[in-house]
Amino acid sequence: MKFTLDNIDGKLVGIAELEGRLDARNGKSLKKIFLEWLEMTPLTVFDCSRLDFIDSSGLGAIVGCLRNALEKEGDVRLAGLNAKVAMVFELTQAKRLFSIFDNRDEAAASFAATAGSGTGQ
Amino acid sequence: MKTILVFREEKFAWAHEAFPFVHPLLLPLCNKPYIEYPLDLAILAGSTAVRIVCDGRLDAVESYCEDGSRWGIDLSYAHMHPEDSDEILLGKNRRFCGDERIMIVRGFCFFVYNKRFDYKSEAASLPECKWAACPAGGSITLYGAPVTPRKDGKDAPMSIVPLDGMANYYRASMEALETGADNYVLPGYGVEPGCAIGRNVVMSKSVQIRKPVNIGNNVQLLGDTIIGPSAIIGSNVIIDRQSVVESSIVLDNTYIGEHLEVNGRVASGNMLNDPVSGASIVMEDPHLLSGIRESEILSTLPRKLTHALIALLFIVVLSFPFLLFAMLLRIGGLWKSSRIECHSEKPGKTISLDNIELDVKKPLGAIAAALSMDRYPMLFRVLTGQLSLIGSTARVAEAKHPNTPSSSLAYRPAVFSYAEAEEWPTTGGDAAIVERYHLAHSNAAADVGLVFKAFINNFHKKSSA
């Protein structure tokens, strides 16, 4: 999991690249490391363009991250979901919790536009 | 008037892959097995006898449709080669055809018709011609002279949608649901149009049904679920609390968990398919799956146990010769042992086996081969359940093709093979014939006999060579 910080119109946005599989094995470690990222900025984009597979534990981890971010008045936005991952989000209605974008640049730019307070629509 | 329905395996291979638990010709389309649509059409057109012709297996179709008395027609079955022309098909079924007018319906297709029109007089009066066709290969052709003179009036509607993938399957199902009982004969009891419900459907008070829907038998809809609009729910389905099924097909034997939203999807077993993108995901449900696996183990347990017992017998009886020969042959340099990776019974998995090559040109090697000494180490794998005692010759897994070929449904790697027992050629397609025969016909007791037969055949073959 690669994490980079980007400065967009004066806002610090963290961009995390998720890769491969997100399941019971690495879901916990994502939640743990996310707390560290949260120290740096409450605004995070999960770039899922290289995420192949997600199961319910992985989904739970992402929702957990979102909850933590919301507590700090931040947000987690998603970008570049492939068809399979998108299907999991739709099936579980988790789609409604997140703002989802086609690519990471759009997702990062959206933080600048909405002043970082929205929780998605 | 008689009808020949012609299906080519190649055309419905996708359905077999996507829905492996049902024969593609029995794939439910709006809760009615597919085959009934062309059958209905044949009956509407006035057929008294229908023959289903296919280049693949039809046994599942046969046990569902039987002799057709349910529809008041004579139903029979026959085989063909994929490349057979209509002319050859008429020849192959000459006795069936007699001197009647014949309608040949080709293709795994959805036929858009309307039961309120008079197809019978149209089929009887049209000249010899292609009645309808679609570019992807579906067609309806009439042979033989017209029986009655052409009547005036409106042509009955007839068009063909090829069922060539999930997208068209989804479209055809929705078409059948939406035009519904107006055009097609659909199952289920409906108090009002657009809403058909099967037997033994349990729903809690808080369930919302939004037309059109078609619900099969033995269905449970739990609290606060929303079904529809445009939902086809198969038989033996549970939709758990607060889930939504809209514009979707839920096939038989499927469980949809709590708080899920299924929209524009095809759900089958634990697979969820997106007909537009073609993507599919697995819906996890540990409880449901563990139940299925257990029963699988239970049903194969007596067989596995028998195999293990007989393997143990072989191990004990052959232990002394094995130790002796292994030692002597190793000293003589006639014993070459290596490890090979073979396909396991579970798709996609491999097992590593000891491959022993004996030099059969030397008498000592020949005797060892006759006693099947080269198989001895494999016997222990039967005890652990990794191999069967009798089944298929283990196939070497090639790095290039890591998956077992999809055609090898009967593949069960084993110490001895059915081909050896029956003295069939042990390699290639011919061995597969005998494996398929025994997959359908054998049981634990027959297996025991065949094991000894294989052992004795090996003995004769190797000792005479």
Added chain:
Amino acid sequence: MNITETSNGGVAVVALEGRLDMLSAPEFRNNRSIIDPEKTVVLDLEKLDFLDTSGLGAIVGASRQKQNLACGIVLSCMNDKVRRVFEITKVQTLFHIFDDTAAAIDFATNRQSAST
């Protein structure tokens, strides 16, 4: 098992009656027309009641020996039971199967003249 053989032009019609199994397979295998690689045979199975793997093996083996692999042996009039044995073993893909012996003879004659 009874084997009745008639000739129809260049095509031999071999009718089997009874059971084709391990006991009767050798008799079938050694039949003059079956063994001749150049002879095209229509195998009339109308009165064949029973077929097991040995019998099936004999038929498959015989067709393998024919010069004209695709239609050296053409089958006709099999009953449902025999048809199912062909089906589960996928052997039906190796043969042309007719429901009428006359039609099978026409087909075999055609193919024979086409190949020579």
